[in-house]
Amino acid sequence: MKIDIKADLKKLNKNLVGFQKDQIPFASMLAINDTTKDMRIQLHKDMETIFSKGVTRFTKQGLFRKFATKRIPEGAIYFKPAQAKYLEKQVFGGVRTEKSPIPIPYRNRVKLSAQGNLSKAKLKSLINKKKNRVLKINGVGGVYEINKGEPPKLLVALDSNVAVYKNPKFNFFSLGRRVFDKKFVPNYKRRLKFSLRTARR
Numbered sequence: 001m002k003i004d005i006k007a008d009l010k011k012l013n014k015n016l017v018g019f020q021k022d023q024i025p026f027a028s029m030l031a032i033n034d035t036t037k038d039m040r041i042q043l044h045k046d047m048e049t050i051f052s053k054g055v056t057r058f059t060k061q062g063l064f065r066k067f068a069t070k071r072i073p074e075g076a077i078y079f080k081p082a083q084a085k086y087l088e089k090q091v092f093g094g095v096r097t098e099k100s101p102i103p104i105p106y107r108n109r110v111k112l113s114a115q116g117n118l119s120k121a122k123l124k125s126l127i128n129k130k131k132n133r134v135l136k137i138n139g140v141g142g143v144y145e146i147n148k149g150e151p152p153k154l155l156v157a158l159d160s161n162v163a164v165y166k167n168p169k170f171n172f173f174s175l176g177r178r179v180f181d182k183k184f185v186p187n188y189k190r191r192l193k194f195s196l197r198t199a200r201r
Contacts (some may be wrong), residue, residue, distance in 0.1 A: 002078035003039070003176040005032050005068070005184075012188060024197035025070040031188035032068035032075040032194070038066055038187070039077050039179040046175050055111070059083055077176060093168040107157050109145075118156065126155055134158070 013024055016047025040063055047055045066076035079087060105118045110126065112118055126132055126143050135144050137152060144152040 001067075002076050003076040003173060003180075005036060005037075005077075005180065006073075009188065012185070012192070019199060020196055023192065025073060025200050027188060027192040027195040028073040029068045029070050030191040031184060033065075034075060034187040035180060035184045035190065036065040036075045036077050038183045039176050041177060042179045043077070043172070047170065050169050057119075059087070062087075079172075087170065087172075090168055090170040109153065109155050123156060146155045 009024065009028065013021070016024070043063060044060055047059065062080045064078055064080060066074075066077040066078065078084075105112060110118065111122070123143070127134060129145075131146055132155065133144050133146055133152075134142070134143075135152065137144065137154075140157055141153065142157040143155045145155055146152055
């Protein structure tokens with residue numbers, strides 16, 4: 001998942017003359033890099049708002065910037081493959097297939113992360129507890145707590161290894177584009193002024 005940053009600067013540069021035109025690549029590079037920084041900051045905020053319990057540090061750390069240079073005035077903001085793998089269905093929708101069944105914790109019976117997730121380590125510890133068993137009861141497979149004289153208590157259902165995302169939550173591309181539309185031109189104008197002011201003539 002990647003948003004490329006390119007811009008048509010003809011209108012913004014039409015009144016430049018002489019040495020001023022030489023500053024276009026430098027100003028473009030700075031403005032693009034400023035804009036990808038703005039996008040990254042805003043997308044982090046959007047994720048915290050869109051996902052009801054926020055996002056983990058790991059997810060935030062997966063959002064990277066490709067920096068523009070004077071020679072190649074193109075930038076991008078993108079998720080690394082590890083994060084993109086589980087976020088893409090929140091962006092595009094569709095069906096996610098896992099190699100193993102998807103754990104669905106029973107609320108109030110299992111302690112979850114601040115984001116409401118069940119970590120692999122936590123699931124493993126539940127499975128390894130002496131009083132817990134992985135069973136299938138009345139067609140429901142999962143991790144059950146077994147106490148003498150009590151019916152088995154379902155802690156984590158192990159659902160089929162297919163999850164369907166009908167209504168994607170995180171519109172990565174339109175959210176990023178919104179920041180670009182708002183920030184790029186002001187960033188470029190500011191950076192062009194800076195470049196002209198500090199240029200050697």
